[in-house]
Structures are given as C-alpha cells and as structure tokens.
Amino acid sequence: MTALLEAHHLRKAFGHVVAVDDVSLEVERGEVVCLIGRSGSGKSTVLRCLNHLDPPDEGWVAVEDEILGYERRGGRLRQLPARTLARQRRQIGMVFQQFNLFPYLTATENVIEAPIGVLRRNRAEQVERAHELLHRVGLSHRIDAYPGQLSGGEQQRVAIARALAMQPKVMLFDEPTSALDPELVREVLEVMQQLAEDGMTMVVVTHEMRFAREVGSRVVYLDGGRIVEQGTAEEVLTAPQEERTQRFLSRML
Amino acid sequence: MTSATNPAAPDQLRRRGRPTPERAPATEPLVPRRHFIRTALAIVVGVYLIAIVHSLITNERFNWPVVGRYLFDPLVLGGVLNTILLTVLAMVFGLLLAFFVAQFALSASRLLRAAALVFVWLFRSVPLLVLLLLLYNIGALYEFIPVGVPFGPAIIELPTTGISAFAVAVIAFAFHEAAYSSEIIRASIQSVPRGQAEAAMALGMSGSRTMVRIVLPSAIRVALPPLMNQLIMMLKGTSIVAFIAFPDLLFSVQKIYTVNYEVMPLLVVASIWYFILVSTLTIVQQLIERRLARTTRRRGTAAAPAVTA
Numbered sequence: 036m037t038a039l040l041e042a043h044h045l046r047k048a049f050g051h052v053v054a055v056d057d058v059s060l061e062v063e064r065g066e067v068v069c070l071i072g073r074s075g076s077g078k079s080t081v082l083r084c085l086n087h088l089d090p091p092d093e094g095w096v097a098v099e100d101e102i103l104g105y106e107r108r109g110g111r112l113r114q115l116p117a118r119t120l121a122r123q124r125r126q127i128g129m130v131f132q133q134f135n136l137f138p139y140l141t142a143t144e145n146v147i148e149a150p151i152g153v154l155r156r157n158r159a160e161q162v163e164r165a166h167e168l169l170h171r172v173g174l175s176h177r178i179d180a181y182p183g184q185l186s187g188g189e190q191q192r193v194a195i196a197r198a199l200a201m202q203p204k205v206m207l208f209d210e211p212t213s214a215l216d217p218e219l220v221r222e223v224l225e226v227m228q229q230l231a232e233d234g235m236t237m238v239v240v241t242h243e244m245r246f247a248r249e250v251g252s253r254v255v256y257l258d259g260g261r262i263v264e265q266g267t268a269e270e271v272l273t274a275p276q277e278e279r280t281q282r283f284l285s286r287m288l
Numbered sequence: 289m290t291s292a293t294n295p296a297a298p299d300q301l302r303r304r305g306r307p308t309p310e311r312a313p314a315t316e317p318l319v320p321r322r323h324f325i326r327t328a329l330a331i332v333v334g335v336y337l338i339a340i341v342h343s344l345i346t347n348e349r350f351n352w353p354v355v356g357r358y359l360f361d362p363l364v365l366g367g368v369l370n371t372i373l374l375t376v377l378a379m380v381f382g383l384l385l386a387f388f389v390a391q392f393a394l395s396a397s398r399l400l401r402a403a404a405l406v407f408v409w410l411f412r413s414v415p416l417l418v419l420l421l422l423l424y425n426i427g428a429l430y431e432f433i434p435v436g437v438p439f440g441p442a443i444i445e446l447p448t449t450g451i452s453a454f455a456v457a458v459i460a461f462a463f464h465e466a467a468y469s470s471e472i473i474r475a476s477i478q479s480v481p482r483g484q485a486e487a488a489m490a491l492g493m494s495g496s497r498t499m500v501r502i503v504l505p506s507a508i509r510v511a512l513p514p515l516m517n518q519l520i521m522m523l524k525g526t527s528i529v530a531f532i533a534f535p536d537l538l539f540s541v542q543k544i545y546t547v548n549y550e551v552m553p554l555l556v557v558a559s560i561w562y563f564i565l566v567s568t569l570t571i572v573q574q575l576i577e578r579r580l581a582r583t584t585r586r587r588g589t590a591a592a593p594a595v596t597a
Contacts, residue, residue: 086490088486088489088490117494117495118494121489121492121493121494121495122492123492124489124490124491124492125491125492127490128490129487129490131483131486131487133481133483135481135483135484135486135487136487137484137487137488137502138484138506139505139506148491148501149488149491149492149493152493152497152501153491153492153493153497194487197487197491198490198491201491201492
C-alpha cells in the first residue's frame with residue numbers, strides 16, 4: 036500500500052527567497068511526523084504546501100495517490116478547476132498558529148459551518164456531532180461561547196474540533212502552541228496526543244521537543260528549506276548525525 | 289467613621305448607577321475636582337441654543353403657517369417620493385457595481401485591477417454635476433448605444449435622444465456611488481485577517497463561499513459606517529438633479545416658489561424633509577450596527593456564568 040500523503044520534490048520561492056527547496060516526504064497511515072527547525076527554515080511553508088495554501092512552484096502533493104489540484108495528462112500535470120482542489124482539501128485538516136476561528140460564530144457554529152455548508156450535511160445531526168467533538172477536546176461547557184470569550188488554549192481546541200468535523204484523513208498542525216501562554220500549552224498538546232493515540236495521521240510543525248519525542252513517530256529536521264535529517268524521534272533528537280541538527284538541538288534544550 | 293456621618297461617598301456611587309454597597313468607607317472620601325471652564329462653556333452654549341430657538345419662533349419672515357401649509361402638499365410629497373426612489377435605485381445599482389469593481393480591484397489579473405483603478409479614478413474625478421450634464425446630453429456624442437459585441441454586431445441599440453432625466457440621474461448617481469463605495473468595500477475586505485479566508489479554504493470551502501460566508505460578514509462591520517455616510521451624502525446630493533429638471537424634492541419646492549415667491553418657507557419645507565429622511569437613515573444605521581454588534585458585545589459579559597452542556 037502506498038503512503039497516505041506524499042510530497043514529491045516540492046519547491047516554493049517568495050520572490051528571490053527560496054523557502055522550500057526540493058522537499059520530498061512520505062507519511063504513512065497513523066504516523067505522526069514532526070517538522071522541526073529554526074524559524075525561517077521553511078517548515079511552515081512545507082506544511083502550507085501540503086494543502087496548497089501556498090501552492091508549490093514545482094513538485095506535487097498527493098493524498099492516497101490523488102494529486103492535489105492537478106491531473107496527469109500527456110506526461111504533464113495540468114491544473115484542475117479550483118473546486119476540485121477545494122474538494123480535495125476536505126481530506127486534509129489544518130490547525131493554525133493563530134487559531135483563525137470565525138469570530139462571529141460560536142464554538143458550535145465554527146465546527147458545523149463547513150460540514151453543513153460544504154458537505155450539505157443535516158444541521159441537527161451536525162450540531163450533535165459538534166457537541167461530541169467539543170466534548171472530546173474538553174470544551175463541553177463552552178459550546179455556545181464566541182471565540183473572543185475563549186482563552187487561547189480553548190480557541191485552539193475549538194479549531195482542532197472544527198478541523199476534525201470534516202473527518203479528514205490527515206491533520207496538519209502549524210505551530211499550534213506557539214501563540215499560547217505557557218500554562219495553556221499543555222491542554223492543547225494533550226488533545227493532540229490523544230488524537231495521535233486514536234490513530235490520526237498527523238504532520239506537526241512544532242518547537243515542542245518533548246511532544247516530538249513522546250508523540251512523534253518520525254522527526255524531520257529542516258534548514259534552509261531542505262530536509263537535513265530525518266528518522267525516529269529517538270534517532271534525531273538523541274543522537275543526531277548532522278552537525279546542523281546537533282547545533283539546533285543544543286540550543287533548544 | 290460611619291456612612292451616616294459621611295453621606296458624600298455613597299451618594300457619588302449612586303449617581304453613577306452602581307449598586308450602593310452597605311458598608312463604611314475604608315478610607316477618607318474622594319472629592320472630585322470641579323471643572324469651572326467646562327461648566328461655564330456649557331452655560332454659554334445653552335444660552336446660544338435658546339437664542340437660536342427663540343429667533344426661529346419670533347422671526348416672522350420664516351412664515352411658519354406657509355411652511356405648515358406646504359409641508360404635506362401633494363407636489364412636495366411627490367418630490368419626496370422621487371428623491372427616495374432615485375436614492376434607493378442609485379444605491380442598489382451603485383452598491384452592486386461597487387462590489388464587482390472591488391472584486392476587480394482585488395483580482396490577481398493586472399488588467400482587471402487596472403480596469404477597476406481607471407473606473408474609480410474616472411468617476412471620482414468628474415464632479416457629479418458635470419457627470420449629470422454630460423450624460424443628459426450624451427446624444428450629442430452617441431445617437432445610439434449598441435449592446436452586443438464591440439466592433440461586431442449589436443443585439444439592440446439603445447437610443448439616447450429620448451432618455452429621461454430620471455434614467456440619467458440613476459445612472460450618474462449609481463456610477464458616482466460605485467466609485468466611492470468600491471473603495472470602501474475593497475478596504476473592508478482587505479481589513480479581514482488573511483487567516484480567516486485561509487481557515488475556510490483549508491476546510492474545503494470554495495472561493496465564493498469563503499467570500500460570502502466568512503469574509504463578507506466580517507467586512508460588513510467595517511464597511512457599514514462609511515457606506516451609510518456615503519448613502520446620506522448621496523441622498524442630499526440628489527438635490528442637484530434639479531439642474532436637469534427632474535422633479536425631486538428640491539425641484540418641486542422650486543416649482544412652487546417660482547409661482548408664489550415664498551422662497552424661504554419652501555426651502556425650509558425641503559430642509560425639514562431632508563432632515564426627516566437623513567434621521568431615518570441614521571436610526572436604521574444604529575439598528576443595524578446594534579444587531580451586528582450583538583456577538584461582540586456578548587463577549588465581555590458571558591465569560592462569567594459557565595454554560596453547562
């Protein structure tokens with residue numbers, strides 16, 4: 036069986052700055068891949084390329100062998116209409132550093148917006164499901180709160196529930212705890228750990244080395260838009276082979 | 289010290305509408321400063337206001353009985369209706385056009401962006417009155433306006449000679465409104481954090497759905513006050529259609545006072561109607577804003593009582 040998510044020779048430049056330089060990645064079902072590296076190493080851009088929020092300039096991304104946004108025809112990749120990409124994106128959940136909840140919708144409304152509007156599901160059924168999901172992230176008592184009434188940690192957990200509501204095959208996390216006060220980081224990491232234990236496939240950009248070590252099944256170290264080193268959490272974090280990885284880790288600990 | 293011997297402190301609290309705590313003050317009472325200049329200024333302004341109202345009542349040249357007689361004159365009421373009709377139509381077409389111009393201005397295509405830029409530049413540069421007169425006399429430039437393929441066959445040809453003052457006014461005001469409002473709409477869309485749209489796209493929403501369900505609800509809260517400002521300015525601005533003899537509110541009272549020479553009372557009649565129309569719009573604006581603010585207002589209060597599932 037092929038990988039659930041495959042990135043093939045991705046390259047992405049912003050003007051003259053090459054943010055992602057020839058990055059290939061395969062993520063198997065149930066794997067938790069942690070992308071680590073200094074800020075500006077391109078790890079967030081790699082993640083954003085995975086669901087084409089930043090469409091790659093070269094290379095492609097495939098979910099279960101279906102290439103995102105393009106089709107192979109006559110030895111070329113031809114771009115598909117935007118609605119095809121929108122449909123494909125439903126399989127990929129994403130959680131942002133800044134939460135990005137919809138500010139004028141309650142927690143429940145945030146969660147049901149896409150299932151009802153995009154998948155045309157039944158409202159009453161989705162409200163019930165949203166309450167289950169919010170319960171799962173420990174927010175049963177906040178179902179009718181607006182984002183502005185929630186703490187950062189609570190907002191991020193609503194954002195996780197919102198992404199899960201689309202029943203994605205893989206979840207992308209873009210520094211999910213970087214905007215949080217230190218005492219709120221744990222509640223979000225616990226939800227993510229639970230998710231990993233339930234078998235969710237995840238790609239996580241993070242600075243939380245403990246999370247990477249305890250939850251990550253694979254750790255990928257990036258620098259200058261390239262993958263420098265990857266392996267199990269034990270291999271990369273405890274006995275890094277590359278000098279750059281060693282220097283980065285010695286500064287982090 | 290007990291509160292009975294020191295009535296000042298609880299009294300102050302009561303005046304600000306807070307619940308009066310039944311307890312002795314823990315420390316000396318706080319005495320607010322007196323603002324002599326502010327008080328004096330208020331008295332002066334008050335006296336001037338009374339003087340203005342007094343002159344309105346006592347100056348016979350206002351001729352209030354004539355004002356009263358013509359306030360509900362059928363000709364004046366017809367003018368009021370025409371002004372409303374013109375404003376509403378120009379607003380509807382103007383806002384529709386403005387939305388599309390704003391979308392052009394935000395397009396990825398450089399040519400579409402340039403087209404939006406030229407449109408705004410053109411219709412903001414030409415004074416409304418000049419635009420009105422140009423369009424009214426468009427027959428001198430084009431006898432027919434062909435609708436169809438440019439340089440190719442026309443499906444219909446609209447004659448410009450018999451064009452009514454009303455149609456000219458609606459078109460002129462709609463274009464003028466569109467140029468200004470498109471900038472308001474563009475800026476309000478840009479004011480919505482990019483993350484909102486990104487979150488929606490990441491959930492698999494289409495571009496148009498993201499715009500309608502996620503971006504516009506946030507943008508409208510920013511755009512509403514300046515758009516209403518724009519609408520109020522246009523409502524009053526419609527009075528210049530009197531130049532092309534369209535019987536709006538101003539033109540109607542002009543028709544009356546050229547016959548009976550009661551110029552001032554009839555201009556007061558027009559002012560009263562404009563005042564009523566603008567006040568109505570202001571109230572409508574406040575109602576809409578209060579409705580839109582509901583979710584933001586609830587933010588501050590609902591944190592305390594925990595909602596149980």
